[in-house]
Amino acid sequence: MKPPSEDHDLIRWLDGEMNATEHAAFETRLKTDPALANEAQVLRALSVGIRSHLPADMTVPHADFFNSQIQVRIGQLEIDNERAQATAAPGDLLRWLRQPWLTAAGAVALAVLGLVLLRPIAETSANSFILSSYTPKIGVQAHAFHDEAADATVLMLDGLDAIPADRKVSGIHVKHSETEPQLAATTLYDVAGGRLLMISRDATGLPLIWSNSPRG
């Protein structure tokens, strides 16, 4: 069993990683050690073989489509950025979510917004259903159900830190929603037909929310 340094010497010689002195000394060893010389020769041939058969440049299949898909995705990114900027606009409905107590209530806020709660749907026992949920705080799990007695949708957030008792968390009364498959976006409307929220996802799957409803 050779010490690792000898193995390292062999590959450093092979890869041209030795200085002149080391290289000369190793060449001398090769002349006096037939076994080492043979191993070096095998590894060098292998190296040449790899370089010959693994090109550093290859033809990309469907190259035009490759480029065009990138352009499409870049275009989508730009749309996502515009939506994100709209979401961050001053006076936005979500401004209250960015208050200092967000650390504790952040999961509540985004989970609420990630839950698309629709008003009664006939033929279903539950009067709401969840299209998606998202909690940014690791460890917080969101669950929701409709309480018929209270005629309310109850949001359960397991694992959330306590929220100060004097904080009010209010919901939004959603009359109906419309989904636009091409934009992968859902828009929520209030009783008067006003647009409350538009919910979509960005390229990484995180929720994007745009609102022009009551100021926070």
Added chain:
Amino acid sequence: MPAAAAPDPGEVPDIDLVKRAQTGDTRAFDTLVTRYRGRIYAMTYHLIQNDTEAWDLAQEAFIKAWRALPNFKHDAGFYTWLYRIAHNVSYDWLRKKKTQGDGEFDDERTEHRIAVGAEATPKGDPAPDTAMRNAELGQRIQTAIANLSTDHRQVIILREVEGLAYEEIAALVPCSLGTVMSRLFYARKKLQEQLKDVYETTL
């Protein structure tokens, strides 16, 4: 780090295209994609050993590059910077695959053919039997590399295909120089073992 090939006379330099792309010029970025897609795809393909996944990951690398363009400082060449992104995208994919226990070798992965006109394609018209032996050897080498562990495959590709120095490999992986040397040594020994009949009988 791998450097871009010298531009052809009259070709718009990378730096000009990058500056235009940084202002939102998607056509300039498209030119950069066209310029480097072959090299990025080759790198992802050699690492992943699956042409469909490699195609997707190469695209992902360009998308990430576009998103990160505002942070590109021009203190490194664009290709070097892009290469690092592509490497990280590919290696993350491999790690995820390994975590999911889906990293077993599938010999269908090596069906991809080397592009005609690729840099390493032998020049001239070899005799049919020579060409066939050459193709078979290429297949054997591809298969042997696909059989390596992710870490070993990675260093072999970076060294033999991309021609990176040990320090560059250590910085990219990242790991120590000693680890680079050990991985290279053991990767080569494993390749040597798999290709014993080829290299130990012809010498």
